[in-house]
Amino acid sequence: MRTELLLIGGASGVGKTTAALALHEHLKREHVMHAVIEGDYLDLAEPAPHEHFSAAGLAERNLAAVWGNYRELGYRRLVLTNTVSVLFAADLAAAMGDEPRVTAVLLRADVSAVAARLAGRPESIDAEADSEASARSGSHLDGAAGNDVHRLDTDGLSPDQVADRLRAIVGW
Structure with missing residues (x-):
């Protein structure tokens, strides 16, 4: 079976992690072998790794490891979640080292829905600034992502509904 990367x-605040966890639960119930990686944690460090050329x-x-x-x-x-992952699909696929079939999905949500989600996060110090950012x-992501990237609006959808739509897109 060829490797697949979603x-x-x-x-x-659009629901990336929540959607990935819901998808994980759906796949787990059906005994579909898969892994989930929260990409934001692959280089989360202080000082930021990008401050060091060698990193x-x-x-x-x-990811390769x-x-x-x-x-x-x-x-x-x-299943890999990361804010900008859809813009770096080729790099991420190359890092996997086994030429995966790649499906990229950009989740989107209304500004008010995002603001409500971000306001509920414990790490949000300035929810208004976080919402604006x-x-x-x-x-930026919507404009920069290519036509091969699927767009999925999460407004009004439960995490299970988003997971169902992701499964339909990826074909799992």
């Missing part, structure tokens, strides 16, 4: 991207590509190197471990155990499906990021 990239879930989108601005803060360039740290997220990709870490982690995916290599999963692949060795027989995994062939990976998310809106700018979402607009």
